Amino acid sequence: MNRRQSIVYAISAVGISHLSSCGGGADPPTSIEISHLPVNDLGPIPKNVYIFRSQEEWSNFWALHPHWPWPSPTPAIPIVDFSKFAVAGVCEGSKGICEYLQIVSGILDRGVATFTYTIVKFGANTPSSCISGDGFVLNLADFVLVSQSASEVHFRIDANG
Numbered sequence: 001m002n003r004r005q006s007i008v009y010a011i012s013a014v015g016i017s018h019l020s021s022c023g024g025g026a027d028p029p030t031s032i033e034i035s036h037l038p039v040n041d042l043g044p045i046p047k048n049v050y051i052f053r054s055q056e057e058w059s060n061f062w063a064l065h066p067h068w069p070w071p072s073p074t075p076a077i078p079i080v081d082f083s084k085f086a087v088a089g090v091c092e093g094s095k096g097i098c099e100y101l102q103i104v105s106g107i108l109d110r111g112v113a114t115f116t117y118t119i120v121k122f123g124a125n126t127p128s129s130c131i132s133g134d135g136f137v138l139n140l141a142d143f144v145l146v147s148q149s150a151s152e153v154h155f156r157i158d159a160n161g
Contacts (some may be wrong), residue, residue, distance in 0.1 A: 015096040017132040032106030032113060035145040037078045041067050045139045051146075051153050053086045062096060080145065088126040090117055090141030090155040098122055101140045104158065117142060 039045075042065040052058040062077045080087055092101055099121045107113040119140065146153055 002021065010121075014031065024055075026106055029107045030107035032108050032115070034106060035087075036103070037079075037080075037104060037143040037145070039050065039089070039139070039141060039143050040137045042139065042141075044094070045091045047091055049155050050089040050091070051086055052080065052088075052141070053082065053148065055080070058082075058087055081149070084148060085145040086148050086153075086157075086160050087107050087143055088096055088113065088146045088150075088153045089114065089141060090115070091139055091141035092119065093140060095137055095140040100137070101142050102142050103142045106144070106146070107117070108147065109152060111149065111151040112154065112156045113146045113152070114156065115146075116146065116156055116158050 029097060042062070045065050050061070052061060058080060067075055088102070090101065095101075099119055101117055101119050103115050103117045106113055
């Protein structure tokens with residue numbers, strides 16, 4: 001190998017090394033398995049995005065939003081293994097009749113979890129079909145598990161949903 005070829009190989013190796021350190025060799029985005037947590041019985045939740053990384057945070061949130069309808073006993077807090085998972089959720093405020101919010105997908109890309117949700121409207125032509133248990137759900141909200149390794153969590157609404 002001559003001097004010129006050696007220089008070309010050395011420059012190529014440095015370029016590849018820099019590319020991988022800048023994310024060029026990073027793992028591809030992966031789908032997040034959606035595991036919904038039962039929060040339909042909670043009292044009013046303010047419109048916001050939520051992330052809970054400890055049992056204490058999760059328990060405090062649960063205590064701040066007592067079970068609905070009152071004076072029913074507060075249901076048990078869903079059990080979460082916070083050594084592996086965090087809880088992520090989104091609330092769009094008060095729920096209207098015959099609608100619900102559902103997180104439909106999630107992607108983990110370089111430590112950033114991005115969830116997509118939709119607001120589903122159903123039974124508009126036959127309101128009686130959605131009134132039975134629907135009237136006791138106050139929040140347009142959904143909460144799911146996310147890996148503790150996610151450094152950031154984002155939500156976006158599916159404009160087509």
